[in-house]
Amino acid sequence: MSRTAGSSGAKTLAAIREAGLQLIYEHGYEAMTLRRLAREVGLQPGSLYNHIATKQELLFDLIHNHMITLLESLDKALEGHTAPVESLKAFTAFHLTYHIERKREVFIGSAELRSLDPENRDIIVDLRRTYEDRLCAILDAGRASGDFVVEDVRVATYAILAMLTGICTWYDPGGRIDREALIRIHERLVLDGVTKNR
Amino acid sequence: MSRTAGSSGAKTLAAIREAGLQLIYEHGYEAMTLRRLAREVGLQPGSLYNHIATKQELLFDLIHNHMITLLESLDKALEGHTAPVESLKAFTAFHLTYHIERKREVFIGSAELRSLDPENRDIIVDLRRTYEDRLCAILDAGRASGDFVVEDVRVATYAILAMLTGICTWYDPGGRIDREALIRIHERLVLDGVTKNR
DNA sequence: TATAAAAACGAACATACGTTCTTTTATTTT
DNA sequence: AAAATAAAAGAACGTATGTTCGTTTTTATA
Numbered sequence: 001m002s003r004t005a006g007s008s009g010a011k012t013l014a015a016i017r018e019a020g021l022q023l024i025y026e027h028g029y030e031a032m033t034l035r036r037l038a039r040e041v042g043l044q045p046g047s048l049y050n051h052i053a054t055k056q057e058l059l060f061d062l063i064h065n066h067m068i069t070l071l072e073s074l075d076k077a078l079e080g081h082t083a084p085v086e087s088l089k090a091f092t093a094f095h096l097t098y099h100i101e102r103k104r105e106v107f108i109g110s111a112e113l114r115s116l117d118p119e120n121r122d123i124i125v126d127l128r129r130t131y132e133d134r135l136c137a138i139l140d141a142g143r144a145s146g147d148f149v150v151e152d153v154r155v156a157t158y159a160i161l162a163m164l165t166g167i168c169t170w171y172d173p174g175g176r177i178d179r180e181a182l183i184r185i186h187e188r189l190v191l192d193g194v195t196k197n198r
Numbered sequence: 199m200s201r202t203a204g205s206s207g208a209k210t211l212a213a214i215r216e217a218g219l220q221l222i223y224e225h226g227y228e229a230m231t232l233r234r235l236a237r238e239v240g241l242q243p244g245s246l247y248n249h250i251a252t253k254q255e256l257l258f259d260l261i262h263n264h265m266i267t268l269l270e271s272l273d274k275a276l277e278g279h280t281a282p283v284e285s286l287k288a289f290t291a292f293h294l295t296y297h298i299e300r301k302r303e304v305f306i307g308s309a310e311l312r313s314l315d316p317e318n319r320d321i322i323v324d325l326r327r328t329y330e331d332r333l334c335a336i337l338d339a340g341r342a343s344g345d346f347v348v349e350d351v352r353v354a355t356y357a358i359l360a361m362l363t364g365i366c367t368w369y370d371p372g373g374r375i376d377r378e379a380l381i382r383i384h385e386r387l388v389l390d391g392v393t394k395n396r
Numbered sequence: 397t398a399t400a401a402a403a404a405c406g407a408a409c410a411t412a413c414g415t416t417c418t419t420t421t422a423t424t425t426t
Numbered sequence: 427a428a429a430a431t432a433a434a435a436g437a438a439c440g441t442a443t444g445t446t447c448g449t450t451t452t453t454a455t456a
Contacts, residue, residue: 004452043405045443050404158368163364169360231412233413245435
């Protein structure tokens with residue numbers, strides 16, 4: 001046997017990425033074998049190396065792509081909002097939506113940080129920090145304008161992110177609660193948490 | 199060579215548990231090799247089997263012990279509190295304290311769920327559900343008494359747990375914020391989230 | 397249409413893994 | 427003090443893993 005009829009590099013690579021994403025999400029990077037991945041895509045193990053350099057590079061590629069897309073989408077979602085309250089609402093809605101829609105990428109992006117080689121990890125950690133800084137800036141602005149009352153901006157940032165991100169680990173898109181309701185509930189939780197109202 | 203002078207079963211098992219906890223926390227269950235674990239404890243790989251049955255059993259043992267301790271400690275912490283507001287404060291304080299002190303156990307207890315054999319996983323998932331139910335009950339009571347205004351108790355439960363648990367992934371005990379301040383901040387965040395105040 | 401490049405196969409390599417087994421020595425029990 | 431048990435060593439087994447390589451066939455280029 002040899003090259004298969006109809007085979008195309010771009011298509012195969014996309015299939016490898018998708019299958020890799022799913023397998024790493026389900027079993028973890030270490031537990032995913034390239035033989036299993038190859039079988040899923042319909043290839044022999046060695047043939048994977050026509051498309052990826054190493055297993056590690058595939059992982060980094062998946063996470064890096066995710067982080068870039070996440071940041072670009074966020075900046076688009078925040079465009080046009082100037083008032084801190086509106087920005088915070090926009091952030092919350094975006095974060096929830098994205099984390100529900102890209103559940104697997106998000107999960108891998110944090111759970112598999114430790115599976116990355118040090119240099120690769122550093123790059124991703126930097127991008128994560130940039131994302132956090134966006135929320136930090138909103139809280140800072142709201143504090144300056146008097147809209148928010150926050151004891152410690154960094155703590156509030158992490159608390160909010162932790163709460164919102166935690167959702168994607170249990171939320172069931174086909175379940176009892178629809179996305180709009182979920183966003184509404186959390187907008188209130190987040191706003192109440194940073195608003196003076198005693 | 200053979201049995202080492204001063205060797206004792208109980209001590210060695212404790213050392214295996216501690217080293218296993220640390221290694222799984224750092225690298226993940228799949229990435230931790232028994233050879234590395236043995237080296238850490240100062241044993242030959244085969245000698246581990248005088249103390250553990252399998253690698254899988256060690257993982258289950260660590261997580262199961264953690265869950266049992268968690269539940270017992272929670273019930274002790276909630277004792278004596280009857281008013282929903284007080285119960286919720288007690289829950290928050292306990293949850294934070296425990297999750298900061300037992301960071302590694304907590305992390306493994308959720309991150310390595312997927313590395314458990316199905317039967318083992320079922321047991322742990324049941325215990326987790328029991329823990330969640332404690333918070334659910336507090337919110338239900340507060341809703342019945344009129345102290346809390348919660349749109350959906352299950353959602354609020356998960357949101358609160360997600361927020362509080364997320365903290366243990368970044369909190370630095372030796373850092374800028376001391377534990378009391380952290381608890382105070384989060385008690386406010388949680389209470390505001392479930393209290394009517396518009 | 398001839399030639400170069402791409403994409404697959406299939407076999408193989410070196411290594412590492414969880415685990416088992418036999419043997420030896422230290423500790424505990426009688 | 428003798429016998430039984432527990433805990434370690436050390437070697438080995440079978441298997442699985444990431445990866446490489448030579449070959450073959452299909453697609454793209456000239």
